[in-house]
Amino acid sequence: MGGVARQTQHSGQKSLTISLSHGKVAEIKEMIEVASAFLKGVIATAVQLSQPERWRLILSKVFVKFLGGRILSGPEAALASG
Numbered sequence: 577m578g579g580v581a582r583q584t585q586h587s588g589q590k591s592l593t594i595s596l597s598h599g600k601v602a603e604i605k606e607m608i609e610v611a612s613a614f615l616k617g618v619i620a621t622a623v624q625l626s627q628p629e630r631w632r633l634i635l636s637k638v639f640v641k642f643l644g645g646r647i648l649s650g651p652e653a654a655l656a657s658g
Contacts, residue, residue, distance in 0.1 A: 579604075 579596040596604055614637055618630055625633070628650060636647040 579594055579598060581592055581594045584591050584593065594608065598604055615634075618625075618633060622630060632648045632650060636643060639648075
């Protein structure tokens with residue numbers, strides 16, 4: 577990826593500014609916006625989810641192609657079926 581990122585902090589909130597110099601800037605920008613919107617959604621519901629539930633949601637999104645769109649189950653499901 578051809579670009580530079582800079583992290584700034586103001587009033588306790590961190591921001592990441594990315595300057596892209598890659599040939600596919602529009603595609604990369606769209607991917608970053610989708611990832612950002614997803615993470616903002618996780619943050620918005622974070623108070624209702626435990627830390628393992630948040631990680632399952634994030635990892636399910638990362639591995640969506642391998643999982644066929646399903647969300648990873650927790651260890652409780654594996655223990656109950658075994």
